[in-house]
Amino acid sequence: xxxxxxxxxxxxxxxxxxxxxxxxxxxxxxxxxxxxxxxxxxxxxxxxxxxxxxxxxxxxxxxxxxxxxxxxxxxxxxxxxxxxxxxxxxxxxxxxxxxxxxxxxxxxxxxxxxxxxxxxxxxxxxxxx
Amino acid sequence: xxxxxxxxxxxxxxxxxxxxxxxxxxxxxxxxxxxxxxxxxxxxxxxxxxxxxxxxxxxxxxxxxxxxxxxxxxxxxxxxxxxxxxxxxxxxxxxxxxxxxxxxxxxxxxxxxxxxxxxxxxxxxxxxxxxxxxxxxxxxxxxxxxxxxxxxxxxxxxxxxxxxxxxxxxxxxxxxxxxxxxxxxxxxxxxxxxxxxxxxxxxxxxxxxxxxxxxxxxxxxxxxxxxxxxxxxxxxxxxxxxxxxxxxxxxxxxxxxxxxxxxxxxxxxxxxxxxxxxxxxxx
Amino acid sequence: xxxxxxxxxxxxxxxxxxxxxxxxxxxxxxxxxxxxxxxxxxxxxxxxxxxxxxxxxxxxxxxxxxxxxxxxxxxxxxxxxxxxxxxxxxxxxxxxxxxxxxxxxxxxxxxxxxxxxxxxxxxxxxxxxxxxxxxxxxxxxxxxxxxxxxxxxxxxxxxxxxxxxxxxxxxxxxxxxxxxxxxxxxxxxxxxxxxxx
Numbered sequence: 001x002x003x004x005x006x007x008x009x010x011x012x013x014x015x016x017x018x019x020x021x022x023x024x025x026x027x028x029x030x031x032x033x034x035x036x037x038x039x040x041x042x043x044x045x046x047x048x049x050x051x052x053x054x055x056x057x058x059x060x061x062x063x064x065x066x067x068x069x070x071x072x073x074x075x076x077x078x079x080x081x082x083x084x085x086x087x088x089x090x091x092x093x094x095x096x097x098x099x100x101x102x103x104x105x106x107x108x109x110x111x112x113x114x115x116x117x118x119x120x121x122x123x124x125x126x127x128x129x
Numbered sequence: 130x131x132x133x134x135x136x137x138x139x140x141x142x143x144x145x146x147x148x149x150x151x152x153x154x155x156x157x158x159x160x161x162x163x164x165x166x167x168x169x170x171x172x173x174x175x176x177x178x179x180x181x182x183x184x185x186x187x188x189x190x191x192x193x194x195x196x197x198x199x200x201x202x203x204x205x206x207x208x209x210x211x212x213x214x215x216x217x218x219x220x221x222x223x224x225x226x227x228x229x230x231x232x233x234x235x236x237x238x239x240x241x242x243x244x245x246x247x248x249x250x251x252x253x254x255x256x257x258x259x260x261x262x263x264x265x266x267x268x269x270x271x272x273x274x275x276x277x278x279x280x281x282x283x284x285x286x287x288x289x290x291x292x293x294x295x296x297x298x299x300x301x302x303x304x305x306x307x308x309x310x311x312x313x314x315x316x317x318x319x320x321x322x323x324x325x326x327x328x329x330x331x332x333x334x335x336x337x338x339x340x341x342x343x344x345x346x347x348x349x350x351x352x353x354x355x356x357x358x359x360x361x362x363x364x365x366x367x368x369x370x371x372x373x374x375x376x377x378x379x380x381x382x383x384x385x386x387x388x389x390x391x392x393x394x395x396x397x398x399x400x401x402x403x404x405x406x407x408x409x410x411x412x
Numbered sequence: 413x414x415x416x417x418x419x420x421x422x423x424x425x426x427x428x429x430x431x432x433x434x435x436x437x438x439x440x441x442x443x444x445x446x447x448x449x450x451x452x453x454x455x456x457x458x459x460x461x462x463x464x465x466x467x468x469x470x471x472x473x474x475x476x477x478x479x480x481x482x483x484x485x486x487x488x489x490x491x492x493x494x495x496x497x498x499x500x501x502x503x504x505x506x507x508x509x510x511x512x513x514x515x516x517x518x519x520x521x522x523x524x525x526x527x528x529x530x531x532x533x534x535x536x537x538x539x540x541x542x543x544x545x546x547x548x549x550x551x552x553x554x555x556x557x558x559x560x561x562x563x564x565x566x567x568x569x570x571x572x573x574x575x576x577x578x579x580x581x582x583x584x585x586x587x588x589x590x591x592x593x594x595x596x597x598x599x600x601x602x603x604x605x606x607x608x609x
Contacts, residue, residue, distance in 0.1 A: 111593075
């Protein structure tokens with residue numbers, strides 16, 4: 001539990017309940033959690049703070065998750081290298097390939113259980129699952 | 130003191146969500162007390178006891194309630210050196226970057242829209258004179274525009290109440306203003322003449338285009354009043370009148386996400402600003 | 413004083429090209445923006461959209477169609493909600509959101525679309541409707557919904573604008589998808605919020 005302390009995760013998703021669901025699970029594991037409501041705010045947060053991982057939904061207003069990812073990877077190296085888990089619905093092959101091309105480190109399909117989320121987040125943050 | 134209805138955390142979250150979706154205004158936890166108070170005040174004023182009733186009333190925008198609520202949230206009083214961190218960003222980062230891109234003799238152009246009664250464009254002028262090392266070797270044009278012609282008339286007059294000067298040091302006031310009696314001050318004629326005031330509606334493409342192109346635009350607390358369609362048009366108009374590489378600054382509660390994805394996010398030490406991409410040439 | 417004031421030179425008006433599909437992205441953008449100010453723009457904007465790949469020009473076309481806010485423009489935009497491209501889907505939904513009256517007739521059809529993502533994205537558009545209109549539509553969707561993700565999207569919206577009439581269907585969905593932890597979580601929250609409103 002203690003190892004997660006100090007690891008910061010940014011959730012980028014426009015759905016309130018989803019952010020809350022992820023937050024609860026991640027905070028229980030000891031992660032510090034921050035939120036952004038769409039890709040533009042995600043960028044603002046990432047530029048303004050330091051995170052160990054971003055969890056990004058594909059379908060968001062104003063700027064979708066893949067556009068966010070591409071914009072992220074264009075930033076200065078310290079920011080651009082932020083590990084990202086991209087989350088989409090069903091198994092849209094197109095989204096999956098596009099996410100890989102945009103620089104996603106991992107790709108998950110909804111619905112996601114809290115355990116699965118925490119497991120992947122831990123791995124991406126370099127912690128034991 | 131009448132009892133104001135208490136607003137719960139859930140209710141506060143609902144209102145913030147709605148405000149964000151409708152206007153782009155973003156309120157953090159730090160602002161919770163402030164927003165709750167404004168909520169309670171509106172409810173008391175309207176004699177609505179239940180939050181659910183007020184929430185429905187707000188959402189349906191009866192009697193222009195959304196605008197009234199927004200008005201209560203944006204401190205409408207303007208004053209000199211408001212949002213100083215953006216002024217710092219201007220002189221520390223934005224103008225330097227823009228200056229490098231200029232041809233010899235080409236002026237740096239700054240737009241303050243809406244300018245209300247002129248505090249913002251005059252502040253920019255004063256700030257640059259005081260803080261920008263290159264101010265003596267560069268040509269700078271400052272334009273202030275508003276849709277309210279009464280405001281423009283007042284702005285050209287350049288006379289302000291003491292309140293508007295509250296953030297200025299006595300030294301600055303003495304340097305740039307002359308007292309005109311009864312706690313009123315007039316800004317020096319040199320400065321009055323250095324700002325051009327014009328009428329403009331940012332949703333009107335022709336009016337915006339008539340102003341030329343700018344290196345930096347300050348467009349604070351007006352986009353929040355527009356509906357989605359108008360906001361998109363205004364954003365495109367502003368994008369069009371920015372030079373490639375030019376910057377735009379919004380109010381501190383405003384999220385650019387309302388009118389992205391046109392602009393790129395740039396983070397500087399003092400502020401997050403938005404930029405028209407420097408190279409547009411690709412077909 | 414180095415601060416100068418002089419009349420602003422207007423934005424260079426390059427010979428306005430009427431073609432929305434030729435020239436550089438900048439030229440197409442300018443042409444689209446000019447076209448969007450004319451009342452008869454919808455057919456040419458819709459046609460241009462089908463060929464346009466530059467995101468900024470596409471965005472301007474969507475803005476023009478949203479401004480027009482006619483049955484035709486909503487129809488043209490709605491087709492893109494089915495796109496494989498996440499950005500296009502997002503742009504279409506944003507444009508529909510910007511023309512609520514024109515979009516409304518399309519909502520029942522979109523909520524019943526065979527593609528679950530279309531149904532999911534369409535739930536978002538119900539948020540701005542009067543509750544008397546949005547609740548029946550969401551209740552109708554939830555009664556027949558087979559996709560957990562779509563149901564979750566509907567529940568998310570109901571958590572904000574749901575009325576007590578939605579409580580029975582929420583309980584039925586909880587039973588139907590009882591095994592899904594996120595749905596269970598969301599429904600509990602939505603029921604809670606509706607109950608207290």
